[in-house]
Amino acid sequence: MMPLRYLLLATVVVCNSGCSMMIYNSYFSDSDKEAEPQATLADLSPAIMPDKTAELPAVDLDTLVATYEEVLEVTDDADIRLRVQRRLAGLEMKRGEQQLYEQEAVGGQFGLAISAYQSLLNNHPNHPGNDRLLYQLSKAYDLEGNSDQSMLVLDQLVTDYPSSGHYGEAQFRRAEIFFSRGDYPNAGLAYNEVIRQGANHQHYQNALYMYGWSLFKQERYRASLKPFSQVLDNHVPADNNVQTLERGQRELTQDVFKVMSIVFSYLDGANTIAEVYDSLGERHYLPLLYDNLGQHYLKQERYRDSAEAYRAYINRYPSADQSPVFYARLIDAYIAGGFPDDVLQEKENYINSYGIYSDYWQQKTEQSRDYIRPFLEQYLPELARHYHAKAQGGREGLAAPKNNQLKQQERTRLEAVAVSDFLTAGNYYQQFIDTFPEDDQVPEMHFLFAESRFEAGVFDEAIEAYEVVAYKYPDDKRGASAGYSAIVAYGFLLQQLPEASKQVVDGISVEETWVRLKIASQLRFASTYQYDPRAAAVLTKSAEELLALKEYQHAIAAARQLTRRDPPAEQGLRKTAWIVIGHSAFELQQYDQAENAYQQTLQVLAPNDSDRQAIVDRLAASVYKQAEQALAAGDAVLAVKQFLRVADVAPSSAISATARYDAANTLMASANYGSAIVVMDAFRNDYPDNPLSADIPAKMVVAYEANGEWAKAGDELTAIYQSSEDEAIKQESLYQAAENYAKAGDKPTAILRYRSYAHAYPQPFPIAMEARYQLSELYLDANEDYKRRFWLKKMIAADKGAGVERTERSRYLAAFSSSVLADDEYQRFKQQRLTLPLKNSLKKKKSALDKTLKAYNQVVDYGVEEFATLATYRIASVYSQLSKDLMSSQRPGNLDALALEQYDILLEEQAFPFEEKAIAIHEANIQRSWAGVYDAWVKKSFAAMSELLPARYGKKERQGDSANAIY
CATH class of the missing domain: 1.25.40.10 (Tetratricopeptide repeat domain)
Known part of the structure; x- marks a missing residue:
């Protein structure tokens, strides 16, 4: 002031x-x-x-x-x-x-x-x-x-x-x-x-x-x-x-x-x-005095003085709600000053002083704790990750060749430090979980806690945390990894068990108890994450371990799960099932010897023997099981060879087609999509009436997409759409076909498919909205503005009539569409010139103004911040443009100098309120930045205000080393 x-x-x-x-x-x-x-x-x-014209x-x-x-x-x-x-x-x-x-x-x-x-x-x-x-x-x-x-x-x-x-x-x-x-x-x-x-x-x-x-x-x-x-x-x-x-x-x-x-x-x-x-008496604004002093020091780059100013308040008022906030600013001062050791120590002190386990936390209400939570939410992960990274770095350093010559005592000490850091990191992860149980980061924190406990060798706690992540939270990112890591942790835990754990007490040993828990975890993993690439191997391991425990029925049940998967998702799926079933049914599971035996049997059978076909079928089954054995060994090439060999050794067997079909699946699972396409194409040509042929187009889509052959994938999807009697499949296929043609760059065909979808399937509403949006974008690329606006209007109408089906996305798309149409009105408004007679052109200008304002107000009504700021900026620009247009409008040619001056004054009086409106609306847009909204349109409002009110908004910051006077 x-x-x-x-x-x-x-x-x-x-x-x-x-x-x-x-x-x-x-x-x-x-x-x-x-x-x-x-x-x-x-x-x-x-x-x-x-006013000098006023009468005295x-x-x-x-x-x-x-x-x-x-x-x-x-x-x-x-x-x-x-x-x-x-x-x-x-x-x-x-x-x-x-x-x-x-x-x-x-x-x-x-x-x-x-x-x-x-x-x-x-x-x-x-x-x-x-x-x-x-x-x-x-x-x-x-x-x-x-x-x-x-x-x-x-x-x-x-x-x-x-x-x-x-x-x-x-x-x-x-x-x-x-x-x-x-x-x-x-x-x-x-x-x-x-x-x-x-x-x-x-x-x-x-x-x-x-x-x-x-x-x-x-x-x-x-x-x-x-x-x-x-x-x-x-x-x-x-x-x-x-x-x-x-x-x-x-x-x-x-x-x-x-x-x-x-x-x-x-x-x-x-x-x-x-x-x-102490002399004048306490004041309610004392926190502001300390805060301003701290900020004053900070501006002077007196970082430690700034920190100590905040610390003085904290020490004097340790129970105040403002103290944890000031402690955070103390930390920020050390960060600004570049004192990393102090920052680390003070963050740890902050957690100890105000964290969920502190006396301060216990004494405060939930409202007071709200002052603390934002900083705990920041510091706890930072400290946890610091110690986690430090521990990992320490352990990597131990493994570096340059440290091979370290004495065992020193290696032991350094390993102990790493373990301690892993434990400390885990403690901070756990404290975050306890403090913010509903936070979106909690699954990740559980996972990192499990990782740190795993690295520290505390496998039982690691297992518990891994399984929380895997089975409590729907965590697509870490769930499968956590479930698998729990299985690995069981393995390490079993390795660490002392010899005494093998002793049987009350009919079962400690070791067997852990083995059974491990199997249960493996089965749970395979059931929950049945399409995970490791699920088959995990299930195989479970079956093998159940067999080792002589749990034959459970072993068969585990194997049956693999054989019943349709379609098989992984290479070892059927292999494992037939190995376990073969051991349980035939005890030996020697499929190569079985093939030899069946060959010998066929050699002695009469040509018209009624059992010949049955033996042929068993022969085919034995070769089929060898293929699955190859898959169990990880030899996909051999497995495919064995599958295809079934037709050679048993051409009349019904399993011949299935074996070739599985060869295609194996190639798919091993990502050999080119070979898979060849096999599947031959399959549907050779077995057009086989029920399995119905699945081939869908698999071909997967293969073509994996190979990046989007147009061919689109053709397959189009065929599915045209041939399927299931309306849901037709609908999904049509939409996916449009997507693939778009990816292939075939925009005309993509437009045809999207347009067919948009006209035929108004439900489900979100997907129909996306189809309309894609059409608008495709027509934009094709420079077909009229057709694009047709679909923009469709999106607006659809969102308006969606009722309870209306979504945030549909509202966003409608706001986007309205903004484009509003911009059209804005351009028409700008193009409307003010010419003589001014009354007539001003009437047209006013009409264009009303339409433009109405259009942009409709955009604002959607409540989408991105477009609300655009619309607000445009509304301000409309008033500003009208003010400018008035001032630059055509003047009558028959005015003398005095009359022209009076005319200009009248125009200025008419234009000034519009400029004032523009300023007020720009300022309203600018005020959104106070709430954290600072997008391109808010920035443009700032820029506009720097021209409209340069004294207030056109200032540039000037920095100096010192100030000699204060006013």
Whole structure:
């Protein structure tokens, strides 16, 4: 807030520059209105350039003066003569003001008024109203530009009339003059006299503020804190939220906080705050004093001083709600200063002091804990990841070749440090979980906790955490990895079991208990994540372990799960099932010997033997099982060879087609899509009536997509769409076909498919909206604007009529579509020119304006921030453009210079409100940044305001190393 003295000086400068303004009428009252309350400095209002075309008062001053002079000539009544003389002095004062208004130069206008007031004072020294005359005389001298003489009159007024109603005003004017002259001691005395008039005096608040500055200028820093504190007492809200104050009060309050921060920094920093307010008494805004001091130090790059300022508050008020917030700023100061060790230590201290396990947390309400949670949410993961990374780095360092020569004792010590760091990291992960059980990061924290416990060798806790991630949370990202890691952890745990764990107690050993828990975990993994690439191997392991435990029925059940999967998702699927089933059914599972036996059997069978076909089928089954054995060994190439060999050894077997089908699946599972395509294409040619042929197109789609052959995948999907009788499959296939053609760059075909989908399938609503959106984008690329707007309008209508099916996405797409259509209206508005006759073109312009505003208001109604900011910016631009168009509109050619000037003034009067509207709307858009919204359109509003109001928004920051003076 600019101190009042500068405003006065600025006013004098304006007057001396030749502006004909009756400015000082706001400071003083007329001498001929003694019965009325007199105007004072408190009535100061912004200087406004008067309208020179306005009519002057009808009464002529010369006539009035002449009239009063005639009265003096005809009356001998002393009282009447005195009143007339006082009135004449007032008229001379008014005459001087009028001359000041009418002339460009300043000086000499108030000589007669000064003489009149001096004469009255000299001739009637004891008149009770002389204080008002002195007040007017000081005004006349001031207007005359004689501030020294004005000061002398003010001195006389305050000396001779200490009880005058003008006393406080005069003291305030004296103080301002003293301050402007740099006479800070006398300024302080005068300001103090104003303060003594009481809090109800009109200049009390300004006097307090300037009294503090006077003391500051005298380097009486500690003394200045009391009046500054009194200013804060009267302005800072109870909730300490100074942002709720009106602008003037807010800026004044912020200025006081700044100067007080400087004072505290000159003295003993935060210790001075404690000392001063131990004396003055506690204030509700004390946290703001500490905070401003901390920020002051931070701007000066005194990072440790900033941190210590916050620490002083924390130590003094350890239970305050603000303490954890200040502790976070303490940490930020160390971060800004580049003190990583201090940052780490202070974050750990923060957790210990305010975390969920602390006494502070236990004593606070949920509302108070809300001050802490944001920092815990930040620091806990940071500390956990720090120690986790440190532990990993330590262990990697141990494994580095350069450390191979370390002594065992040192290796043991370093390993112990790494284990300790893993445990510490896990503890922080666990504390995050306990603090924020509903947070989206909790599954990740559980997983990282399990990882850190795994690395620390605490496998039982790792297993528990892994299984929480795998089976409690629907975590697509980590669930399968966590489930598999739990199985691995079981393996390590079993390796660590002591020899004694193998001893049987009550019919079962500790080791077997853990083995059975491991199998249960494996089966759960295979069931939950049946399509995971590791599921088959895990299930295989379970079957093998069940077999080892002689749990034959459970082993068969596990194997049956693999054989019943349709279609098989992984290479080892059937292999494992037939191996386990073969061991349980035939005990030996020697399929190569079985093949040899079946071959021998066929050699001795008669050609017409009724069992021949059955043996052929068993022969085919034995080869089929060998293929699955190859898959179990991870030899996909051999497995495919064995599958295809079934047709060679048993061409009449029904399993021949299935084997070739499985060969294709194996190739698919091994990502050999090119070979898979060849096999599947041959399969449907050779077995067109086989039920399995129905699945081939879908598999071909997967293969073509995996190979990036999007158009062929689209062709397969189109075929599925055309042939399927299942409406759901047709619908899904059509949409996927459109997507694939789009990926292939075949935009015309993609348009056809999307258009067919959009017309045929309005449900489900979200997908139908996406189809319309894709069509709009494709038509945009094709430069077919008319068709694009057709689908934009479709999206708007569909969203409007969606009812309960309306989604955030549909609302977004409708807002997007509306913004495009609104932009069309905006362009039409801009193209509408203002030409003569102006009334006609302005009517058209107004119509275009209304349509544009309506369109953008519809965009705002969607409540989508991205487009709301765009629409707000455009609405402001509309008003701004209208203002500019008015000013640049065609002028009539038959106007003379004066008429043209008047015409321009009228246009400016018409244009100005639109510019004001534009400013208000831009400012509303800018205010979104206070809530964290700062997108391209908010930025454009800032840019627009820098042109519309450059004094406020066009400023550039300037940095300097030091400041020598503070104003």
